[in-house]
Amino acid sequence: MKVLNKILRITTRITTGINLFTNLIGWLLAFLTLLFNILGFWKLWHLAGFTWLFYQAITLFTLFFGIMFSFFTDTWKRRIPHLILNIIFLIISIIVAIFTVFVSSKWFIT
Numbered sequence: 001m002k003v004l005n006k007i008l009r010i011t012t013r014i015t016t017g018i019n020l021f022t023n024l025i026g027w028l029l030a031f032l033t034l035l036f037n038i039l040g041f042w043k044l045w046h047l048a049g050f051t052w053l054f055y056q057a058i059t060l061f062t063l064f065f066g067i068m069f070s071f072f073t074d075t076w077k078r079r080i081p082h083l084i085l086n087i088i089f090l091i092i093s094i095i096v097a098i099f100t101v102f103v104s105s106k107w108f109i110t
Helices: 002-039 042-070 076-104
Strands: none
Touching: 002 042, 002 076, 042 076
């Protein structure tokens, strides 16, 4: 049983780290979409915007597994920090997605 608990702890840490990494890339792509829109680089804006859109599938996949594996850690003392981190990543990703769809993806007239 101790070996299983150790494997679950390691898996939870790994999935939380992967979740952070994939979310950072998604947030960077969202920022680039806004930046290229402001600067008027329309081809790069399209590229960053569509890359961000298709990358959301990967982000949602890692968010799902990050939150799911947070529940399987052996004690609540170890679950709570991972749950809080993964839920914070989810909230930030939702805010970034709403901003990107309603602001960054609109064609600015410069």
